[in-house]
Amino acid sequence: MQKKFISYLFLFFIPVVLGYLAMEYATRSMDTSYKRNEQYLKESSKEIETLVLGSSHMRSAVNVGLLKGPAINLASGNQHHDTDFKLLKGMIERLPNLKTVVIEASYSHFEYPHNGKNWWKHSYFLKYYDINTFERPTYFKDRLVYRANAPLLSERLYNYYLTKDTPAAFTAFGFNTNNYFGRFKTLNYNEDSIAVSNFRINTVPNLKVFSTNTSLFYELLEYCKEKNLNFIICTTPTYKTYLPKRNEAILKRRDSIFREIQSRFSDIQFLEKEADTINYNVRDYWNQSHLNPDGATKFTAALQQVLNDL
Numbered sequence: 001m002q003k004k005f006i007s008y009l010f011l012f013f014i015p016v017v018l019g020y021l022a023m024e025y026a027t028r029s030m031d032t033s034y035k036r037n038e039q040y041l042k043e044s045s046k047e048i049e050t051l052v053l054g055s056s057h058m059r060s061a062v063n064v065g066l067l068k069g070p071a072i073n074l075a076s077g078n079q080h081h082d083t084d085f086k087l088l089k090g091m092i093e094r095l096p097n098l099k100t101v102v103i104e105a106s107y108s109h110f111e112y113p114h115n116g117k118n119w120w121k122h123s124y125f126l127k128y129y130d131i132n133t134f135e136r137p138t139y140f141k142d143r144l145v146y147r148a149n150a151p152l153l154s155e156r157l158y159n160y161y162l163t164k165d166t167p168a169a170f171t172a173f174g175f176n177t178n179n180y181f182g183r184f185k186t187l188n189y190n191e192d193s194i195a196v197s198n199f200r201i202n203t204v205p206n207l208k209v210f211s212t213n214t215s216l217f218y219e220l221l222e223y224c225k226e227k228n229l230n231f232i233i234c235t236t237p238t239y240k241t242y243l244p245k246r247n248e249a250i251l252k253r254r255d256s257i258f259r260e261i262q263s264r265f266s267d268i269q270f271l272e273k274e275a276d277t278i279n280y281n282v283r284d285y286w287n288q289s290h291l292n293p294d295g296a297t298k299f300t301a302a303l304q305q306v307l308n309d310l
Contacts, residue, residue, distance in 0.1 A: 020146070027146040027153050030160050033059070033174035034128040037072060040173060041129070045094045048072050050307065053084040054104030054234070060290045061236040061299045062102070065173045068304060070097075073174060074129070075104070076121060081213060082114035083121070083133055085220045090131030092227065100230040100310065102303065103220075106289075107235070107246050107274060108202040110213045110254055123148035177293050182286030184239075189282050195241055199288040203247040214257055221265055230310050233261070235274035236299060242288040243275055271306050273299060 028035075041048075050071035052062050058075035074087055084103055092098065115121075117135040125131045127143045134142060146153050159165050169178035187193040224231045261268055273280070279302075284295030291299060 023150075023154070023157070024144055024146045026157055026161065028127075030156070031168060031170055033073075033076070033170060033176065034124050036170045036172060036174035037074065038128040040072060041094065044070055046096055048095050049097055050100045050102060051088065051091065051095065051098055052102045053079070053087060054102075055079045055106070057106055057236040057290060058102075058104045058234065060176075060179060060286060060292070061234075061296050062303060063171075063173070063175045063177075063293065063296045063300045065171050065175060066297065066300045066304070067307070069307070071173075076124075078115070079121070080112070080115045081109070081217055081220060082116070083119065083125075085216065085223070086133040086135075087125065087129070087131060088220070089223070090125075090129070090133070098229065100232060100307065101224055102232045102234060105217070105233050105235065105254065105258070107238075107254060108250050110217070110257060111204075111206045111210045111250050112202055112213075113206075113209055114213065114216070120149040120152075175293075175296070179286060180292045182290065182292065184282065184285050184287060184292075191282055194239070194282065194288075197241075197288075199242070201242065201245050201289070203245070203250070205247060205249055210253060217257070221261065221268065225265065230267070230269070231265070232269045232271055232303070232306055233258070234271045234303070236289075237273045237276050237280040237284070237291060237295065239282070239285050239288045240277045243277075269306050269310065271303055273302065 047070040049069040050064070050067065052058055052064060052071065052073040052075055054075040056075070056077040056079075059073060059077065062073050062075070064071035064073045074091070081103070088101060117133075119133075122133045123142055123145050125133045126138060127145050132138050141147065160167075166181035167178065168176045170176055183197065183199070184194060187197060221231060258270065262270075279298060280291070280295055284291055284298060286292045286295075
């Protein structure tokens, strides 16, 4: 009876395991910026001079293939400074020619919680960059990317293999040159429609988070100073309807940190484009706070100017 039960159990779990392995294989087979960055690192890590970090704002704003010197963009959606710092420390020995770190400090960056040690993307960083951002010893399961966020990745697998909606077109540097299919394109770049369109923006002050985040940010700055690395702090462009929705107190605290950084670190450079409504127009945006590839061409050119002056 016991043997029969074990046999039934075995027969039950075989399809489950095979199904999971199929989903893991399919996830790893998708063309992603992580895979492109992994290959680029294998081929060019010793030449890379500039490291770009940040959230999806920086991922969509910086096309490192347009920069003059070798560079890599490790920014990703919802990525915060704690993860940026861990990626930098995990990458530093592999980038012997690294000269400059470029990082984001958006309007509410200092009052939005860090990713923490349980963020699902840690499996991606371990699998593709071989960097442990878990803050603990890792195990085999930690490299399983589908397991990291099965509901979200199931949706992406469906879109990638079945519907083929808005297919990405990644360069060798992991930049999606087809990243136009956002809210603004859906509204046909109609400014009247965009003006009444809702969007997500953090307007909730959090002084406790502010204290934690700014403390870590200064630690990050000191680390780069010890490593003799140039440091550029960026604010990426936001559409004109985004600007008046910002919480004035959050904005003032962020800007006060900028002024303090300028007084304490005279060699740190700033690229502030958050309120630039002159050089960026409606057709440069994916949505109210993200650029499309056309906007990225402009922002990357502005970043190159700062790099030229270092």
